[in-house]
Amino acid sequence: PLVKELLGLAALEERIRKGYGLRKVIVVPGDWDVSSDTKQELGRAGAKALLSVMEERDVVAVTGGTTLASIAEKLTMPVNAPLKDSWFVPARGGLGESLEIQANTIASGMAKRVGAGYRLLHVPDLLGEEAYHSLVNDPNTQEIVTLIRKARIVVHGIGDAMEMAHRRKLDPAMLQELRNEGALAESFGYYFDQEGKVVHKMLTLGLRLEDIISTEVVIGVAGGKSKAKAIHAVLRFGHEDILVTDEAAANEIVALL
Numbered sequence: 001p002l003v004k005e006l007l008g009l010a011a012l013e014e015r016i017r018k019g020y021g022l023r024k025v026i027v028v029p030g031d032w033d034v035s036s037d038t039k040q041e042l043g044r045a046g047a048k049a050l051l052s053v054m055e056e057r058d059v060v061a062v063t064g065g066t067t068l069a070s071i072a073e074k075l076t077m078p079v080n081a082p083l084k085d086s087w088f089v090p091a092r093g094g095l096g097e098s099l100e101i102q103a104n105t106i107a108s109g110m111a112k113r114v115g116a117g118y119r120l121l122h123v124p125d126l127l128g129e130e131a132y133h134s135l136v137n138d139p140n141t142q143e144i145v146t147l148i149r150k151a152r153i154v155v156h157g158i159g160d161a162m163e164m165a166h167r168r169k170l171d172p173a174m175l176q177e178l179r180n181e182g183a184l185a186e187s188f189g190y191y192f193d194q195e196g197k198v199v200h201k202m203l204t205l206g207l208r209l210e211d212i213i214s215t216e217v218v219i220g221v222a223g224g225k226s227k228a229k230a231i232h233a234v235l236r237f238g239h240e241d242i243l244v245t246d247e248a249a250a251n252e253i254v255a256l257l
């Protein structure tokens with residue numbers, strides 16, 4: 001019979017780091033799905049990971065979601081590295097989620113907590129061709145989109161594909177299509193299958209896949225046993241640098257390696 005090995009947190013971190021070729025992995029104790037302590041810890045570890053890579057005059061793009069909101073809550077003003085010349089921007093436009101967890105809200109909240117500046121992108125994420133082309137040519141939108149695409153750091157959440165598709169109120173035909181394509185994960189508006197292949201992308205302003213691929217520091221933050229397959233799929237995509245997760249997800253991830 002298969003006996004699951006019980007590893008300590010440091011051993012889990014090292015296994016995952018090596019297994020996916022990451023720069024750094026942080027595993028906090030517990031399970032995000034059931035523990036409010038773990039939510040706090042993941043937020044704190046995410047905040048620390050971000051501050052550890054920030055430099056002067058940085059541009060940081062952030063996604064929305066409850067995980068990113070928990071990171072924003074834990075960010076504190078760094079004592080000896082002023083961030084007043086740095087910018088926080090949303091990675092994309094709105095994704096039809098509640099205001100508290102939209103990327104714009106997270107970006108402005110984080111900026112205020114560390115004394116940085118922020119710029120917002122006020123466009124819906126699901127754009128028709130026509131709206132897309134007129135917005136792309138609008139000078140104000142162009143200015144902020146240019147700044148977003150210059151981000152040196154991206155901090156993003158990872159969600160289960162079907163859960164996110166429901167949260168974003170995709171229509172039943174679209175849901176079926178994602179299911180047929182084997183979508184397991186959703187992150188920054190893209191859907192990934194178990195090999196880390198992008199199976200669905202949306203016409204979007206803000207960060208495109210090619211921007212993420214060329215971003216210097218990509219930080220993924222996600223925990224909970226229920227997200228393990230989704231995290232694995234995004235790690236397989238192969239462009240993460242730092243992963244912040246929890247013990248429950250990490251134990252499942254090492255079994256998928």
Ligand code: G3H
Nearest residue numbers: 065066067157158159187
């Ligand atoms: O794309 C993934 C979602 O933003 C994750 O959302 O942090 O609320 O689970 P969550």
